[in-house]
Amino acid sequence: MKEFENLFQPVTIGKLTIKNRIAMAPIVLFGMPLYNHQLQSMTRDGVEYYARRARGGVGQIITSGFKVPHDVEQPGWPELRPEGLTALSEMVDMCHTYDCKVFIQLTPGTGRNLMPSQLAMGLKPISSSALPSVWDPGIICRPLTNEEVKKIINSYKPAAEMVAVTGIDGIEVHSHEGYLLDQFITPFYNRRTDEYGGSFENRLRLPINILHVIKGTLGDDFPVTFRLGIKHFLKDLRVGAMRAKGYEEKGRDIDDTHRIIKRLEEEGYDGFHLDAGCYDAWFWAHPPIYMGHGPHLDYIKGVKDVVKVPIITASRLGLPEVAEKVIKEGLADIVAVGRALLSDPDFPKKLEKGDPDDIRPCIGCHDGCFGHVINLARGLSCSVNPACGRELYYGLLPAVRPKSIIVIGGGPAGMETARVAMLRGHRVTLYEKDGSLGGHLREGSIPDFKYDVKRLLDWYRVQMERLKIDIKLNMEVTGPTISELKAADIVVLATGSGFIIPDIKGVDGKNVVTVGDTLLGKAEIGDEVIVIGGGLEGCETALWLADNGKNVTLLEKLNDLMLAHPVFYTNRNYLMGLMGEANVITLTNINVEKITDGGVIITQTAVADRSENQDIYCKGKERTLRCDTVVLAVGQKPENGLYRTLHGKVRELYKIGDCRTAGKIHDAILAGFNLGRNI
Ligand SMILES: Cc1cc2nc3c(=O)[nH]c(=O)nc-3n(C[C@H](O)[C@H](O)[C@H](O)COP(=O)(O)O)c2cc1C
Ligand code: SF4
Numbered sequence: 100m101k102e103f104e105n106l107f108q109p110v111t112i113g114k115l116t117i118k119n120r121i122a123m124a125p126i127v128l129f130g131m132p133l134y135n136h137q138l139q140s141m142t143r144d145g146v147e148y149y150a151r152r153a154r155g156g157v158g159q160i161i162t163s164g165f166k167v168p169h170d171v172e173q174p175g176w177p178e179l180r181p182e183g184l185t186a187l188s189e190m191v192d193m194c195h196t197y198d199c200k201v202f203i204q205l206t207p208g209t210g211r212n213l214m215p216s217q218l219a220m221g222l223k224p225i226s227s228s229a230l231p232s233v234w235d236p237g238i239i240c241r242p243l244t245n246e247e248v249k250k251i252i253n254s255y256k257p258a259a260e261m262v263a264v265t266g267i268d269g270i271e272v273h274s275h276e277g278y279l280l281d282q283f284i285t286p287f288y289n290r291r292t293d294e295y296g297g298s299f300e301n302r303l304r305l306p307i308n309i310l311h312v313i314k315g316t317l318g319d320d321f322p323v324t325f326r327l328g329i330k331h332f333l334k335d336l337r338v339g340a341m342r343a344k345g346y347e348e349k350g351r352d353i354d355d356t357h358r359i360i361k362r363l364e365e366e367g368y369d370g371f372h373l374d375a376g377c378y379d380a381w382f383w384a385h386p387p388i389y390m391g392h393g394p395h396l397d398y399i400k401g402v403k404d405v406v407k408v409p410i411i412t413a414s415r416l417g418l419p420e421v422a423e424k425v426i427k428e429g430l431a432d433i434v435a436v437g438r439a440l441l442s443d444p445d446f447p448k449k450l451e452k453g454d455p456d457d458i459r460p461c462i463g464c465h466d467g468c469f470g471h472v473i474n475l476a477r478g479l480s481c482s483v484n485p486a487c488g489r490e491l492y493y494g495l496l497p498a499v500r501p502k503s504i505i506v507i508g509g510g511p512a513g514m515e516t517a518r519v520a521m522l523r524g525h526r527v528t529l530y531e532k533d534g535s536l537g538g539h540l541r542e543g544s545i546p547d548f549k550y551d552v553k554r555l556l557d558w559y560r561v562q563m564e565r566l567k568i569d570i571k572l573n574m575e576v577t578g579p580t581i582s583e584l585k586a587a588d589i590v591v592l593a594t595g596s597g598f599i600i601p602d603i604k605g606v607d608g609k610n611v612v613t614v615g616d617t618l619l620g621k622a623e624i625g626d627e628v629i630v631i632g633g634g635l636e637g638c639e640t641a642l643w644l645a646d647n648g649k650n651v652t653l654l655e656k657l658n659d660l661m662l663a664h665p666v667f668y669t670n671r672n673y674l675m676g677l678m679g680e681a682n683v684i685t686l687t688n689i690n691v692e693k694i695t696d697g698g699v700i701i702t703q704t705a706v707a708d709r710s711e712n713q714d715i716y717c718k719g720k721e722r723t724l725r726c727d728t729v730v731l732a733v734g735q736k737p738e739n740g741l742y743r744t745l746h747g748k749v750r751e752l753y754k755i756g757d758c759r760t761a762g763k764i765h766d767a768i769l770a771g772f773n774l775g776r777n778i
Contacts, residue, residue: 233379252312411435552764611731637733652684
């Protein structure tokens with residue numbers, strides 16, 4: 100039997116046969132470049148984005164959520180409108196070409212999850228009941244009237260009629276993550292007294308009525324699935340639980356879900372799509388790298404004994420062995436993969452070929468997808484695959500005149516430039532001054548919880564090898580090599596960044612080490628550690644040290660952690676939670692005045708609201724914190740001295756990645772990709 104054979108068995112939803120067990124999980128199109136809200140239509144880029152995933156071998160695409168056409172809630176989602184049917188139909192035709200079935204996800208709306216940007220625009224959240232907004236508890240949602248609920252139900256009829264026009268194969272009713280429909284079916288959210296609230300039967304009236312409208316319009320055989328979380332992990336409104344134990348579940352628990360899906364199956368739903376969490380425990384629905392792969396799988400065990408219809412499941416299932424295990428062990432019938440199909444649209448094809456090493460992994464960062472939209476107000480893409488969402492014009496064209504290119508620096512920016520340039524037919528040599536490739540990916544992939552960064556580094560090494568890029572390790576550019584550089588058509592400087600050594604008295608002491616040397620095991624670390632710098636790197640290193648038995652205190656100059664460079668909400672929250680569990684003490688608003696042999700002398704610039712640490716705070720006074728080792732994690736600065744040496748001496752010179760501006764993996768790969776595809 101082949102390694103991933105279970106994933107490539109056909110499966111049926113209702114009477115529809117799907118060629119394999121890998122579906123694309125719904126990922127909202129967000130807006131440009133994939134969806135044009137003004138034109139109310141998916142763009143050509145959106146069509147191509149889906150077609151590319153279909154070409155990569157997925158059996159089923161569950162589209163972005165589309166709001167059904169009603170005016171009860173203002174648009175925020177893409178909306179299913181007559182104006183958008185041409186593009187949708189073209190997308191479906193393209194997907195069918197590759198024998199990929201398309202399910203459109205239809206949502207009644209957002210409810211109390213309405214995003215901060217939408218609240219800032221003055222949009223008023225609605226819900227089943229007068230609940231506080233997820234983002235601003237001062238804003239209370241307006242409960243929908245009975246007529247408005249009926250209006251929503253009725254809007255599924257024109258929606259279904261539009262679906263019929265497009266040739267779409269099925270509908271997924273969106274009710275997970277605490278969105279509007281979840282706010283109806285969950286007693287903790289739903290406090291209504293009309294026929295849509297109160298009893299179990301009343302709470303399920305909305306999804307049942309929706310099903311009847313769809314089936315009444317499209318026929319009983321038209322497949323309709325339902326998406327919900329197996330468990331909410333809800334401690335209280337706006338307070339999520341990191342673990343299944345040690346708290347009282349106020350949201351939906353596993354037994355409740357079993358009861359719900361059993362009842363909905365009786366009514367005619369053809370399948371259930373399960374993940375976990377809700378906006379109050381958002382990391383479960385959008386798991387960051389720290390949560391590993393399939394964090395919810397323990398909780399969906401046994402669900403297949405509850406209903407006869409197929410179970411789809413999603414949540415970091417892009418690790419091939421985990422995806423295969425889900426099907427092999429009968430946890431579910433279909434594995435829905437979201438972000439791992441953004442990072443590599445050919446995920447299914449490569450697995451079918453038995454070549455998992457060729458799959459470019461999702462690193463669970465959210466910097467290029469959700470975070471790109473929310474934190475940076477840019478379009479959906481992917482940190483490790485900049486062509487994601489831009490397939491139409493970011494395709495790689497063969498070089499018109501192949502050139503000789505020397506890339507200096509084997510970090511992500513350099514390796515990406517080399518990879519893309521080589522794919523286009525250039526001749527590429529890569530110089531790396533150290534004995535191995537990776538740049539900052541090397542120390543960044545040391546902690547266990549950064550396993551996916553290690554996978555990314557492995558992937559780059561495999562690509563360098565397969566593309567036969569001429570790699571020269573331990574190659575420092577000095578006088579004699581400059582003549583070689585002069586012979587090249589293009590020189591790309593990707594020399595990365597070095598760790599900033601802050602100007603603090605005592606920073607040159609023997610007990611002071613950089614975060615890089617710490618992670619790479621090049622420095623001796625005592626039992627009591629102070630990490631200076633509460634950015635992402637400082638926080639991750641503090642957690643790793645604590646996981647390795649150290650007593651760690653983290654000092655941050657600003658008034659909270661991870662502020663200087665935005666970190667996506669769920670990544671930040673989960674990491675902070677892990678640091679709390681590992682007893683990392685965090686002190687904010689801290690100036691480090693001096694480092695001594697036995698510790699650091701600090702002052703506090705403002706009173707922080709972290710009450711648990713108040714006794715350590717020292718506003719107005721100097722205070723000494725004892726430690727054995729001080730780890731510096733105050734960021735990186737570009738290392739680009741070579742630029743001045745080479746400028747004017749080589750034919751064409753570029754400076755990219757950290758050696759231009761120190762940034763994240765996302766920035767380095769984007770720069771490498773853009774340069775590689777344009778030179
Ligand atoms: C950018 C982004 C947008 C998403 N949009 C939707 C959506 O429209 N509907 C939905 O049900 N889930 C949505 N999800 C959740 C995904 O379907 C999926 O459950 C989640 O990403 C975890 O799976 P993954 O690790 O395979 O990505 C979205 C996720 C991301 C990252
Ligand atoms: S941006 Fe990060 S989390 Fe999102 S798909 Fe790409 S690698 Fe995965």
